[in-house]
Amino acid sequence: xxxxxxxxxxxxxxxxxxxxxxxxxxxxxxxxxxxxxxxxxxxxxxxxxxxxxxxxxxxxxxxxxxxxxxxxxxxxxxxxxxxxxxxxxxxxxxxxxxxxxxxxxxxxxxxxxxxxxxxxxxxxxxxxxxxxxxxxxxxxxxxxxxxxxxxxxxxxxxxxxxxxxxxxxxxxxxxxxxxxxxxxxxxxxxxxxxxxxxxxxxxxxxxxxxxxxxxxxxxxxxxxxxxxxxxxxxxxxxxxxxxxxxxxxxxxxxxxxxxxxxxxxxxxxxxxxxxxxxxxxxxxxxxxxxxxxxxxxxxxxxxxxxxxxxxxxxx
Ligand code: PSU
Ligand code: MN
Numbered sequence: 001x002x003x004x005x006x007x008x009x010x011x012x013x014x015x016x017x018x019x020x021x022x023x024x025x026x027x028x029x030x031x032x033x034x035x036x037x038x039x040x041x042x043x044x045x046x047x048x049x050x051x052x053x054x055x056x057x058x059x060x061x062x063x064x065x066x067x068x069x070x071x072x073x074x075x076x077x078x079x080x081x082x083x084x085x086x087x088x089x090x091x092x093x094x095x096x097x098x099x100x101x102x103x104x105x106x107x108x109x110x111x112x113x114x115x116x117x118x119x120x121x122x123x124x125x126x127x128x129x130x131x132x133x134x135x136x137x138x139x140x141x142x143x144x145x146x147x148x149x150x151x152x153x154x155x156x157x158x159x160x161x162x163x164x165x166x167x168x169x170x171x172x173x174x175x176x177x178x179x180x181x182x183x184x185x186x187x188x189x190x191x192x193x194x195x196x197x198x199x200x201x202x203x204x205x206x207x208x209x210x211x212x213x214x215x216x217x218x219x220x221x222x223x224x225x226x227x228x229x230x231x232x233x234x235x236x237x238x239x240x241x242x243x244x245x246x247x248x249x250x251x252x253x254x255x256x257x258x259x260x261x262x263x264x265x266x267x268x269x270x271x272x273x274x275x276x277x278x279x280x281x282x283x284x285x286x287x288x289x290x291x292x293x294x295x296x297x298x299x300x301x302x303x304x305x306x307x308x309x310x311x312x313x314x315x
Contacts, residue, residue, distance in 0.1 A: 006117055009070025015056035016118075021299035023050045024069075024114035024122040024152075027061035029288065030076065031085040031104035032266040033125065035273055035281065040080040042285050044073070046292050050123070053296030058119060060110045062088060065100035069117045079104050087262050089142045107154065108146030111225060115150045120213060120302060122154050123295035125288045126190035127227065128265060129159040129168030132251065139264065140171065147225040148175035151216065153209060155295040157287045158188035158195050158229045162247060162268045165195045178212075178226040182294065188231030191238040191272070191283050203228065206294070210301035230294055238276070238283045246275050 008016075015022050030043045043059070050057040058070040061079050068075060079085050079102065086103040088096055090112050096103045105113065107124055114122050128141025147154065159168045169187060172179055180201040181187060189195030203209050212226060250271040253259075259267050272280040 006067050006069050006113065008117075009058065009068065009072055011056060011072075012058045012070030019303065021055040021121075021296070021303040022058050022119050023055045023292070023295045023299050024110060024117075024119045025050070025057055025059040025292070026107055026110035026122070026124050027059060027071070027076075027079050027104035028087055028106045028110075029125055030059075031061075031079050032087050033269050034284065035270065036081060038281065038285075040077055042288065043076050043080055045285075046123075046288055047076075049289050049292040050296045053293045053300070055121075055296035055299040057292075058114070058117075060105050060113050062086075062093070062096055062101060062103035062105065064102065065097045067093065067097070067113055069113065069119070078102065087266075089262075090146050091142065106141075107143040107156075108141070111150045111152045111154060112146055115152050120152060121295045121299040122152050123288070123292040124154060124156050125284060125291065126158060126160040127154065127156050127168075129163040129165070130171055131264065132162075132164045134164060134167065137260065139260070141265075144168070144171050144175055144177070147172075147177045147227065149223050150225050151222055153213065153226045153228055153295075153298060155182075155228045155230055155291045155298065157190045157231060157291065159190065160265070160268075161189035161192055161195060161243065162250065162265070165189055166197055169197055169199070172227065176224045178224060180212075180226065180228055182228055182230040184229075184231055186231065188229050190287065191232075191243055191280055192240055193231045193234045193237045199229065206297040206301040209298045213302050228294075228298075230291055232283070232287060232290070236283070236286055238280055242276060242279065246272050246280070249275065 047057040088103040089108045128143035131139035180203045187197045
């Protein structure tokens with residue numbers, strides 16, 4: 001596990017001192033995944049949802065080259081509204097620090113930092129994964145390899161349907177990342193409830209996920225995340241037909257405009273938001289809020305009923 005020089009927000013320092021549960025949150029969804037100005041409102045709603053469910057939110061990002069665990073409201077606002085915020089995966093962190101940059105952290109960077117900070121639960125929307133043309137482009141998100149070496153529970157709605165879901169599940173297996181559905185064995189496809197693939201395991205309550213964390217620690221398993229896939233209820237998903245149509249046009253634009261690398265995911269998400277008249281945005285927001293609530297309840301369950309907060313060792 002990598003160690004970083006980390007600055008803690010006051011609210012996170014207080015929560016840890018008092019032994020209260022903390023949930024890590026990423027900032028790339030704020031800066032690069034959601035359109036302005038909704039993104040600022042959503043960032044605040046995510047934090048409030050974590051609080052409403054009994055845990056302290058620690059939104060993670062970089063300000064002036066410093067990694068911050070627990071951005072304050074002004075810092076969240078800055079990352080939401082500023083134009084020059086870098087998208088930071090693990091490999092970018094030290095370069096961005098050297099450049100004193102402002103940056104938003106992806107699932108990969110956020111989970112690495114959270115684990116280094118002793119935070120065991122992380123809520124996001126959807127993971128990065130294997131892109132559809134990966135056999136030619138080699139485009140596979142560093143989220144997958146980061147999760148392979150990071151002991152954290154990531155609550156997400158599976159991987160975005162813009163990706164190759166089956167290939168992503170295969171890579172997660174190879175990389176030794178645990179995967180379980182929350183109250184289902186069907187792996188969700190982010191905007192849509194059913195991503196078309198089964199997973200082997202299902203976990204049914206925050207307490208059962210807390211038992212996973214304890215068992216993992218007792219087994220001395222120090223590498224490998226749990227991807228806990230929390231699907232939207234069927235009546236809340238994006239209309240699958242609208243979804244397929246939008247995806248098709250998005251993939252076409254992607255190749256026409258020759259968009260590659262780290263711009264791919266933000267481009268496709270913004271294409272969805274603009275061509276579904278905000279319907280996908282509404283769905284995206286619901287996904288994140290539901291995952292944040294569940295992550296908070298898991299953090300609460302993992303913190304109570306044990307001698308110390310299991311999986312939350314102080315750094
Ligand atoms: N999930 C969302 N919106 C996002 C992302 C995930 O609902 O914007 C971000 C996450 O930060 C994830 C990143 O880590 O996209 C993956 O980017 P890439 O495919 O370039 O690795
Ligand atoms: Mn990529």
